[in-house]
Each structure stands twice: as C-alpha cells, then as structure tokens.
Amino acid sequence: MSNYYDRYEQLHAEGPFISQQHYMGRTIYVIGQKEAKQILGDHKRFVKDFQNTLPPEQRTPKVQSNDLFSLLYDTMLSTDAPDHTRLRALISKAFTNRQVQAMAPRIQQIADKLIDDFEAKGSGDLLDLYAFPLPIIVICELLGIPAKDRDKFRVWSHAFLGISMNDHTYVESLMAFVQYIGRTIQYRRNHPEDDLISRLVHAEDNGERLSEQELFSMIALLIVAGHETTVNLIGNGMAALLEHTDQLAILKNRPELIDSAIEEFLRYAGPVEFTTERYAAEDVEISGKLIKRGTPVTIILGATGRDPNEVENGSKLDITREAHQHMGFGYGVHYCVGAPLARLEAKIAFNTILNRLPNIRLAVPPISLEYNETSVVRGLKKLPVRWD
Ligand code: HEM
Known part of the structure; x- marks a missing residue:
C-alpha cells in the first residue's frame, strides 16, 4: 500500500495530470486537488453520459434496456441532469443529517451487539467480525431487506466491483444479485413498509418518476455503495490507527478528536481511490492542459488528498489536522449522498x-x-487483531 502512495508522491512532482492509453483512447487521470475540484465542479463541461459529448443531432435517444448490465450498472452515477437530478431527489431525503442522526441509537445497538458476540474470542479478523457486518446491517434495515442475507451481498458486491472474481463466478453472481433485487421489489410491492425500497417501488408505481431499470440499479447502487465503502473506512482507518500508535494514544486521550480523525482517515487511506469516469463535453483547458471533447477523465481521489500544493506533510497521518483537505466523498453534483450516514457509522x-x-x-x-486488487475501492483482505 505505501508503495502506491509513494508513486503518487513522485507523480505530483511531474504535474496535476497523468495521460494514459485506455480502451476509449487517451484517458486523463487527475491527481491535482485544484484541478480535480474544477472538473468535478463543472458538471456541464464534464459529463457522465458519453452521449452528452456529441452534438445533439448525433445523440441516440436512451432506450430502456433490461439486460443484466443496465439493470445493475446504469445508475444515477452514470447520468446527467435532468435524469440525475430526478433520481437523486428520490433518495436524498433518506440521507439528510437529521434523518441519519435519528439512526444513531440503533447503530449503537448494532455495534454493541457485534462486540458482545466476539469479545470473548481475544483475537480475530476485525473486518469479518465488525467492519463488514455493521454497515451491511444498517443499509439492510434502511432499505428493508433481511440482514441475514448479508453474506450473499458481500459476494455480489465484490463481483459488482470486480474484486477477486473469475469471469464465470462474476456473471453468475451478478445474475443472482439481479434476481434477488427482482424478488425484493416484488415482495415490497405486495408488503410495503416504512423503508426505502417500499418508497422507491411506490414512486415507480405512481408514474413516470422511476423506470423499472432505474429502480433495479438504484437498489444495487445503494447496497454496494452503502456498505463496501463504509466497511473499508472502518477497516483502513482502524489499520492506520493501529499502525500509528502515537495517533491511537492521542485519540484515546482526546476522544473529542474522533470527527477530525475520521476526516483524516478519509484523506490518508480513503476507501474510494478513483471516481467514476467523466467525459469532456467540449474542448476544455485546465491549468494549461487541453482536454479534448470526448476524452475520459478520472480523478484519483487518494492522490488528491496528498497533493503537496494543498496538504502539508500529506504522507503523515495526523488526526489533529485542522483543515480537512480531502475529496474522499467526491465533489460537485455527484458528491456522495451517503456521506452523513458513513460518517455517523464510522464515528x-x-x-x-x-x-x-x-x-x-x-x-x-x-x-x-494485504489490500484487495481493485482500482476503485481500497480495502484490506483481512485485519487480524488481538485484545484482552
Ligand atoms: C466511507 C463511505 C463512503 C465513501 C468513501 C463514499 C464515496 C463516494 C464517492 C467518492 C462518490 C462519488 C463518485 C464519483 O463522483 O464518481 C460517491 C457517490 C455516491 N455514494 Fe458514496 N461513499 C460512501 C458511503 C456511502 C453510503 C453509506 C451510501 C448510501 C447508503 C452511498 C451512496 C452513494 C451514492 C448513491 C452515490 C452517487 C451520488 C450521485 O451520483 O449523485 N455512499 N460516494
């Protein structure tokens, strides 16, 4: 892991952009924080849907497709306004600070119960015992799906993100994931409750606000984004803290630093390494670099948090930092909807x-x-710990 970050340090010395050959031609990776904010903050000139880079007369109208990949991957993260605005509005109410704070007592109960169950062991893999089950139980309860199915979600979301999968199990897992979502939708249509899936099904049933494909991909995104990232905020943050015993001691003496420590974990070892791709909708010049229309652009969030122009001593874990210069939850119109929930769960x-x-x-x-081999989510394979 440290080598990865050492490499960013060298690359920062060469400038804010890295240009690389890619399946869609030349791709630009952005490691400068100022440039990353300019790009993510400019959703008109850097769009998510490649169609929007074409002159209007060349665009093909979006057709509703119910193939496996559209059902799972054609999410709000791959759309632009007005579709993106409509989709985001449907779920953002569930994730406001007020809504999320109301979940604190239940999250506390879940954390305590998990520890009650493994405390006597004296050692174990903290990911399996704690960092994984906590966010998955929370997101299941929020969505209205049984948390007992959580081990399946782990396999499916690893497939979704392309973590440790061969081609055969990859497609099989994705198919099982789609079928599960289909059954859940059907069940909630017949047995609505006060949960997010019931509300989304109701929105679909009541008009034009959500298509069936959008309903599937929204649920898939919430299941994957709702836990895979938070697992690794807890896992990477805990690993960083246990490796830096001086920082652990500071936090134990000054527990009020917890919010600041979480922001520092997001900067120092954030779980989302890369954003999804944007495309330049026109020729754009940023910091002297010409980005031609149609060029795919990806921000390396992990590198922007160590940009020496913005962050002093970026390679040092310091939970007492006052300015939190990280983009761990992204930036701009696609800024993470679940950030208030992730922060509360981590705290x-x-x-x-x-x-x-x-x-x-x-x-x-x-x-x-050891870290999983995937470029999007940075997470440990295991976190073996002891206590007595
Ligand atoms: C530590 C935990 C988390 C991290 C680091 C994280 C990070 C991110 C990042 C970087 C993006 C933007 C990606 C891009 O611009 O390409 C994003 C978007 C998103 N996140 Fe999170 N996330 C976390 C937790 C959650 C949770 C708990 C949920 C929901 C329950 C969630 C739901 C979403 C959704 C729906 C989007 C898409 C927003 C949009 O397109 O407007 N995330 N997240």
Whole structure:
C-alpha cells in the first residue's frame, strides 16, 4: 500500500495530470486537488453520459434496456441532469443529517451487539467480525431487506466491483444479485413498509418518476455503495490507527478528536481511490492542459488528498489536522449522498471499539497487511487483531 502512495508522491512532482492509453483512447487521470475540484465542479463541461459529448443531432435517444448490465450498472452515477437530478431527489431525503442522526441509537445497538458476540474470542479478523457486518446491517434495515442475507451481498458486491472474481463466478453472481433485487421489489410491492425500497417501488408505481431499470440499479447502487465503502473506512482507518500508535494514544486521550480523525482517515487511506469516469463535453483547458471533447477523465481521489500544493506533510497521518483537505466523498453534483450516514457509522464504530476493547492491537506486522486488487475501492483482505 505505501508503495502506491509513494508513486503518487513522485507523480505530483511531474504535474496535476497523468495521460494514459485506455480502451476509449487517451484517458486523463487527475491527481491535482485544484484541478480535480474544477472538473468535478463543472458538471456541464464534464459529463457522465458519453452521449452528452456529441452534438445533439448525433445523440441516440436512451432506450430502456433490461439486460443484466443496465439493470445493475446504469445508475444515477452514470447520468446527467435532468435524469440525475430526478433520481437523486428520490433518495436524498433518506440521507439528510437529521434523518441519519435519528439512526444513531440503533447503530449503537448494532455495534454493541457485534462486540458482545466476539469479545470473548481475544483475537480475530476485525473486518469479518465488525467492519463488514455493521454497515451491511444498517443499509439492510434502511432499505428493508433481511440482514441475514448479508453474506450473499458481500459476494455480489465484490463481483459488482470486480474484486477477486473469475469471469464465470462474476456473471453468475451478478445474475443472482439481479434476481434477488427482482424478488425484493416484488415482495415490497405486495408488503410495503416504512423503508426505502417500499418508497422507491411506490414512486415507480405512481408514474413516470422511476423506470423499472432505474429502480433495479438504484437498489444495487445503494447496497454496494452503502456498505463496501463504509466497511473499508472502518477497516483502513482502524489499520492506520493501529499502525500509528502515537495517533491511537492521542485519540484515546482526546476522544473529542474522533470527527477530525475520521476526516483524516478519509484523506490518508480513503476507501474510494478513483471516481467514476467523466467525459469532456467540449474542448476544455485546465491549468494549461487541453482536454479534448470526448476524452475520459478520472480523478484519483487518494492522490488528491496528498497533493503537496494543498496538504502539508500529506504522507503523515495526523488526526489533529485542522483543515480537512480531502475529496474522499467526491465533489460537485455527484458528491456522495451517503456521506452523513458513513460518517455517523464510522464515528460509532470507532468510539465503541476503542471504549470496549481499549488494548486492541494488530496481530500481525503492518507490512503483512494485504489490500484487495481493485482500482476503485481500497480495502484490506483481512485485519487480524488481538485484545484482552
Ligand atoms: C466511507 C463511505 C463512503 C465513501 C468513501 C463514499 C464515496 C463516494 C464517492 C467518492 C462518490 C462519488 C463518485 C464519483 O463522483 O464518481 C460517491 C457517490 C455516491 N455514494 Fe458514496 N461513499 C460512501 C458511503 C456511502 C453510503 C453509506 C451510501 C448510501 C447508503 C452511498 C451512496 C452513494 C451514492 C448513491 C452515490 C452517487 C451520488 C450521485 O451520483 O449523485 N455512499 N460516494
């Protein structure tokens, strides 16, 4: 992992952009924070749907497709206004600060129960025992799906993100995921409750606001984005803290620093390494670089958090930093909808584990911690820890 970040340090010395040959031609990767904000903040000139880079007369109208990939991957993250605005409005009410704060007592109960169940073991993989189940139980309850199916979601969302899968199990897992979503929609249509899926099904049934394909892909996105990222905020953050015992000691002495520590984990070892792609809708010049119409552009969020022009001593974990210069939740109109929930889950997760298992420590040398091989989500394979 550190090598990855060392490489960013070298690349920052060469400038804010990296240009690379890619399946769609030349792609631009952005590592400068100022440039990244300019691009993500300019959703008119940097669009998500490639069609919107073409002159209007050359665009082909979007057809509703119910193939496996559209059902899962054609999400709000791949649309522009007005579709994006409509889709985002449908779910953003569920994730306001007020709505999310109301979930705190239940999240606390979940964290305590998980620890009650494994406390006596004395050692184990913190991802399996704690970092994974906590956010998946929360998102299942919010959506209205049984948390007992959580191990299936783990397999499916790893397939969705292309983590540790061969081609055969990849397609099989995606098909099982789509079928599961289909059954859930059907069930909630017949048995509505006060949950997000019931509300989305109701929105679909009541007119033009959500197509069937959009309903599927929205649920898939919420299941995947709702836990895979938060798991790794807890996992990467905990690993960073246990590797840097000086920072752990500071946090134990000054627990009020928890919010600042979480922002620092998002900067130092954030779970989302790359944004999804944007395309230049016209020729645009940024910091002297000409980005031609149609060029795919991806921001390397992990590198922008260590941009030496914006962040002092970026390679140092410092939970007392006052300015939180990171883009861990993205920026602009696609800024993470779930950020308030992720922050709250992380806060409860860190506070509870440090209170209940105050001498938790790594059970292996830091050098042997291994990360999953995928470019989008940065997460550990295992986090072996001990406590007594
Ligand atoms: C630590 C946890 C999380 C991190 C680091 C994270 C990060 C991100 C990032 C970087 C984006 C923007 C991607 C881009 O612009 O290409 C994003 C978008 C999104 N996130 Fe999160 N996320 C987290 C948790 C969550 C949770 C808990 C949910 C929902 C329950 C969620 C739902 C979404 C959705 C729906 C979008 C798309 C927003 C849009 O297109 O307008 N995320 N997230």
